[in-house]
Amino acid sequence: EIVLTQSPTTIAASPGEKVTITCRASSSVSYMYWYQQKPGASPKPWIYDTSKLASGVPNRFSGSGSGTSYSLTINTMETEDAATYYCQQWSSTPPTFGSGTKLEIK
Amino acid sequence: EVQLVESGGGLVQPGRSLKFSCAASGFTFSDYAMAWVRQAPKKGLEWVATIIYDGSSTYYRDSVKGRFTISRDNAKSTLYLQMDSLRSEDTATYYCARQEMGFDYWGQGVMVTVSS
Numbered sequence: 216e217i218v219l220t221q222s223p224t225t226i227a228a229s230p231g232e233k234v235t236i237t238c239r240a241s242s243s244v245s246y247m248y249w250y251q252q253k254p255g256a257s258p259k260p261w262i263y264d265t266s267k268l269a270s271g272v273p274n275r276f277s278g279s280g281s282g283t284s285y286s287l288t289i290n291t292m293e294t295e296d297a298a299t300y301y302c303q304q305w306s307s308t309p310p311t312f313g314s315g316t317k318l319e320i321k
Numbered sequence: 322e323v324q325l326v327e328s329g330g331g332l333v334q335p336g337r338s339l340k341f342s343c344a345a346s347g348f349t350f351s352d353y354a355m356a357w358v359r360q361a362p363k364k365g366l367e368w369v370a371t372i373i374y375d376g377s378s379t380y381y382r383d384s385v386k387g388r389f390t391i392s393r394d395n396a397k398s399t400l401y402l403q404m405d406s407l408r409s410e411d412t413a414t415y416y417c418a419r420q421e422m423g424f425d426y427w428g429q430g431v432m433v434t435v436s437s
Contacts, residue, residue, distance in 0.1 A: 248423030250366070257430055258358075258366060263422040301366055303423055309382050312366040 217242050219302050221313035227321040234289040236316045238280075238302035247285040248303040249278060252315075258301065262287060294320050323347040323426045325417045330431035333407055341431050343400040343417030350398035351375070354420040357391060357402050359413035360430075367413075370402065371420060384410075407435045 218241040228234045238247060249262035260269040262278035265285065275290040289296055297320045302313040329341025343355075357369040370391040371380045379391050390403040400417055412435045418424035 250424075257416055257427040258424075259427070260423060260425050263425070269425070303366070305423070308380060310368045312368070314365045 216309050217244060217304055217307055217311050219304060219311055219313035221300075221302060221316045223316060224314070225317045225319065227319040228289075228292040229321045230292055230294060232292045232321075234292050234296075234318065236287045236300055236302075236318070238285045238287075238313050240283045240285070240304060242307070243282045244285075244304040244306035246304070246306065247278065247280060248305075249287050250301045250303065251298045252301065253298045261300070292320075323419070325419065325426055325428035327415070327417050327428045327431040330415065330433050332434045332436065334437050335407060335409060335435055337407055338403070338405045339407060339433060340401060340403045341415070341433075342402075343428055345398045345400065345417075345419075348419070350393075351395040355391075355393060355400045356418045356420045356424060357400075358416045358418050358424065358427075359411075360416070361410075361413045364413075369415070372400070404433070407433075409435050411435050 220239045222237050246264050250258040251261045252258040261272055266278040277288045280286055299315045299317045301315050324346045325343050327343045333339045354373045356371040359367050359369050372391045372393050376393050388406045392401045414430040414432050416430045417428040419426040
């Protein structure tokens with residue numbers, strides 16, 4: 216199965232700061248999906264097909280990448296962005312998730 | 322509005338069985354593949370199983386093959402997960418999810434605790 220490694224595991228950012236979360240795949244994948252999860256809540260789709268924002272996601276978010284390296288970027292951090300973000304692939308079965316990146320407000 | 326509402330779950334002893342369901346509304350259920358994704362306490366997300374739109378094909382992660390059964394009733398717009406021979410490592414919140422562009426809608430989750 217394809218292993219997704221996210222980095223960093225935890226990051227603290229100040230409001231207005233630029234944030235980048237990386238997801239590296241053990242084998243090449245065609246697309247990457249990202250989810251946002253806040254404590255006690257279900258995951259929410261955040262980015263699909265590598266770079267498309269899900270409905271309602273602010274345009275300060277962006278996604279990019281190809282092959283084995285993908286990233287989620289927040290152009291200017293806001294307090295509401297504090298959450299855990301997971302990447303996910305389904306280029307091969309089983310679909311797998313990264314272990315998550317916890318984004319905190321500094 | 323798309324809604325996925327799980328019901329069931331609870332505390333069960335190791336080796337026993339449990340079945341829970343996910344009632345879907347707000348979309349044509351029979352058009353979509355559906356999945357179960359779980360999350361152990363304080364852990365990450367883990368795909369469990371998928372069933373295609375008409376129920377003719379199912380897919381499972383290795384650790385649940387032969388123990389879990391995903392099924393659906395399109396007439397009732399309901400997804401099911403039958404879990405047999407439960408183990409402590411199956412303790413998790415189980416989410417029902419619509420499988421489209423990844424997993425584009427999620428239920429609120431149902432907690433399953435496997436403990437004696």
